[in-house]
Amino acid sequence: MEALAINRKESKLRVAPEWADVCFTCGTCAGGCPVTGVDGMDPRKAVRMAALGLDQELVDSRFPWICTLCGRCEYACPQGVEILKMMRKARGLRERDKVPGPIHKGVVMDLERGNNLGIPRDDFLFLLADLAKEMDEDEGFPGFYVPVDKKGANILLTVNSKEPFGEPDDMKFWWRIFYAAKEDWTVPSENWEGVNWGLFSGDDESMKIFVGRIVEHLERLECKTLLLPE
Amino acid sequence: MHDPCNYGRKGFKTFGHGYFEEPRWITQQCCENYVEMYPAKMNNFCCGAGGGAWAMPYEQERIFYGRVKAKQIKDTGAKMVVAPCHNCRDQIMKSLDKEYGLGVEVKYLWELVADSLIVEPWSEEEIKAANKLRDAQYERDDVDLDQEWG
Ligand code: SF4
Ligand code: SF4
Numbered sequence: 017m018e019a020l021a022i023n024r025k026e027s028k029l030r031v032a033p034e035w036a037d038v039c040f041t042c043g044t045c046a047g048g049c050p051v052t053g054v055d056g057m058d059p060r061k062a063v064r065m066a067a068l069g070l071d072q073e074l075v076d077s078r079f080p081w082i083c084t085l086c087g088r089c090e091y092a093c094p095q096g097v098e099i100l101k102m103m104r105k106a107r108g109l110r111e112r113d114k115v116p117g118p119i120h121k122g123v124v125m126d127l128e129r130g131n132n133l134g135i136p137r138d139d140f141l142f143l144l145a146d147l148a149k150e151m152d153e154d155e156g157f158p159g160f161y162v163p164v165d166k167k168g169a170n171i172l173l174t175v176n177s178k179e180p181f182g183e184p185d186d187m188k189f190w191w192r193i194f195y196a197a198k199e200d201w202t203v204p205s206e207n208w209e210g211v212n213w214g215l216f217s218g219d220d221e222s223m224k225i226f227v228g229r230i231v232e233h234l235e236r237l238e239c240k241t242l243l244l245p246e
Numbered sequence: 247m248h249d250p251c252n253y254g255r256k257g258f259k260t261f262g263h264g265y266f267e268e269p270r271w272i273t274q275q276c277c278e279n280y281v282e283m284y285p286a287k288m289n290n291f292c293c294g295a296g297g298g299a300w301a302m303p304y305e306q307e308r309i310f311y312g313r314v315k316a317k318q319i320k321d322t323g324a325k326m327v328v329a330p331c332h333n334c335r336d337q338i339m340k341s342l343d344k345e346y347g348l349g350v351e352v353k354y355l356w357e358l359v360a361d362s363l364i365v366e367p368w369s370e371e372e373i374k375a376a377n378k379l380r381d382a383q384y385e386r387d388d389v390d391l392d393q394e395w396g
Contacts, residue, residue, distance in 0.1 A: 050291060050314045054307055082307045084296030086251040087259065091288060117302040138388075145389045148380075156365060159373030161380035164387060176332050189360040196363045198372075205387065211332075216298030245356065246252075246332060 020069040029074070029105050031066040038095050039063050045089035045099060051082050059089040059099050066102055071109075080106040081116050085216070108218025119213045123222045130229075131209040133177040141205060143180055144187075151188060157195045165237060166202035172239035173203050174210030174230065176246060190245065201243075204233045210244050247273055247282070248315070248338065249290040250331035264288065269330045269355050276362040277326070283318040291315050293329075295337035309345050312337060316346035330355035 024032040039060070046058035057079040065074045074080065080103045090099045112120050122132035129136075144162040151157040163169060171194075179187050194201050207229040214223030234242060247270055249255075258264030266287045274280050285291070294312030302308065315338070319327055327350050329335035339352035353361070368376070384390070 048289075050294065050311045051307065054310070078304065081297075081302055082299070082304050082311075084251070084292045084294065084299050084311065086292035086296050087255050088251075088289065088292065091255055091259070116304070117298070119298045119301055122301075141387050141389050142391075145384065145391055149391060156367065159368045159376040161376060161383070163379070164383055166383075178332070186354075186357075189354060189357045192360040192363060192365065193356060195368075196365050198368075213298065 022067075022069040027066070027069065028071040028109055029066045029102055031063075031071075031102060033067060033069075035063065035097065036067040039067065039097050040095055042094065044092050044094060045097075048092050049083075049089050051079075051084075054082055055079060059083070059103075062103065062106075063097055063099060066106075071106075075106050075109045078116075080104075104218050106218075107216070108220070110218070112217075112219075115217050119217045120219070122211075122213045123217055123219055126209050126213070126226060127222060130207040131175075131177040132211055132213060133181045135177060135180055137206055140180055140208070143184060144203070147184055147188065148191075151191065151195075155188075157192065160191065160195050162191065163202045164205050166200075168238050169200050169202035170239065171199060171201035171241045171243050172230075172233055172237060173201055173243045174245070175203060175208045176210050178211075190243075202237060202239065204237070207233070210246050212246075247280070247286075248293060248319075248327055248329050248334055249286055250329070250334050251290070251292050251296050253330060254290060255288050258288065265330075269328070272355060272359060273328050276358050281322045281324050283322055291318060293334040293337040294342070295333055300333050300336055308337070309341060312342045313346065316342045316348060319348055319350060320346070324350065326351040326353060328353055328355055328358055 022033045024030065041060060043060050046052045046060040049059050052058035055078055057077065062074055062079060083103050085100060085103060087100050093099065125134045126132050141164065144164065148161045151160045173190065175187070209226065212223055212226045214220065214226060230242065249266060253265040255264060291314045293315050294308050299308050327338055329338055329352055335352055335354055342348060343350060343352065
């Protein structure tokens with residue numbers, strides 16, 4: 017094996033070799049992680065790999081994706097090692113077409129069509145109106161409707177695309193609460209996605225775009241409160 | 247009550263406030279017999295599907311991860327688990343409940359609230375005002391409920 021040059025600049029994970037001393041290798045992180053042992057890995061080993069310059073090996077391994085970024089290890093670490101940041105960075109360094117599962121595809125879809133599952137605007141608005149009609153006429157909420165793009169509303173509500181896609185009736189839980197509270201609320205007609213998969217795929221740029229869209233809604237519709245039930 | 251990592255531990259780290267007491271207070275307004283899991287709050291265990299793992303192709307690993315949460319739930323003896331996060335709810339309700347034979351009901355926090363409400367219908371005037379706003383909105387957005395899917 018060739019000799020590795022280890023320094024902060026060289027490190028793709030931006031982990032300094034000093035981490036090798038900062039981390040006590042006490043194993044507190046590994047002891048509290050539910051997936052310690054999977055693929056022979058654990059958070060302590062991941063930290064060691066990064067400190068020893070085995071960046072690419074960590075990026076190529078499954079571990080940063082089997083880890084749920086729960087942050088339990090980091091909270092317990094006596095040395096304040098930023099394990100979570102390192103794991104997420106490792107995810108971000110994966111080539112985008114090698115990101116496991118649909119989360120990167122969801123990011124691309126959201127960038128192009130405004131939600132992770134590509135639900136068109138007209139279908140979305142029709143669905144909201146249809147569900148609202150059920151509540152209005154049959155379920156004991158007379159007068160109920162879903163206010164869309166309502167300027168000056170108090171609450172702006174984002175939507176998890178899995179609900180309009182597969183579990184539409186679940187959207188009614190919040191709606192029933194709003195009805196009872198006579199809340200002044202609204203949903204954007206486009207770019208209403210509340211799930212930011214850029215957070216999980218390690219894609220800061222897309223993540224910023226999605227957050228920016230929500231801020232834009234709040235400003236355009238002059239809403240005071242954001243309700244992001246993720 | 248399951249503490250989602252993002253609202254609790256990670257919220258605390260990022261924003262200086264973990265939402266631990268708020269969901270407990272709400273749950274206790276709706277349920278008489280509230281029990282805690284152990285450990286909870288800052289040391290809570292993830293449901294096993296965080297970080298996008300619910301969508302990831304590593305299913306066996308996700309279920310393996312969730313064994314810790316499943317045991318925590320079982321040990322409480324509770325009949326219902328309240329999950330204040332979409333992802334945690336799916337993992338506990340659609341996966342852990344079956345895989346580990348928990349036999350628990352799983353609800354979103356806001357579902358619990360919605361189910362606990364006794365709703366009074368709006369007054370005639372309120373209904374009329376809402377209908378007017380609704381009709382104007384449907385007109386603007388070209389929403390026609392009588393039209394079939396085309
Ligand atoms: S808990 Fe911290 S100091 Fe201990 S092994 Fe893990 S990273 Fe190193
Ligand atoms: S953040 Fe990842 S490595 Fe740390 S305890 Fe959670 S699952 Fe394990």
